[in-house]
Amino acid sequence: MTQPIALASLETKDAIIDPLYRCLIGLDSNDRGIFESAWAKGEAAFDMNGNVMDGMDAINTNMFEHIGPLDTQHMISNVRVDHKDGADQAYMTAYALAQHYRAGEGMDPGTKRLLSGASYSIDVIKDSGDGLWKIKRWTMKLIWVEGDMSIVRPS
Structure with missing residues (x-):
């Protein structure tokens, strides 16, 4: 099922x-379309524990193409937003748990998996073209992992 990119009802x-x-x-x-809609195209950067991916090409190659095909589920909590009324930039923090399985193996109870816990610090900007908020810089601090790291590493 294709997810809508813009939602009209958001405060x-x-x-x-x-x-x-x-x-x-x-x-x-x-879903590359909704994934890419989240990023500020000319300014996007993703920093995972000091490994920085600058620009959409690097983010797609090292993040989307790597994690997207897996059986995954990311759960977000403790989201806090700092935004001044009328400003076109904001900052948020969040916690995440993410479960990762090799493609097609998520429903196999005996398969290897990787569960991770992380904190996120994210700078976002409002895109004047489509009016959507987009990620400018995302800093992810991987705090702990449990399971098999080879699931998220290229072979």
């Missing part, structure tokens, strides 16, 4: 959080 705070949700829905459903 400002929810619209600011929405690019995080769009990105993770894109990863979990292997």
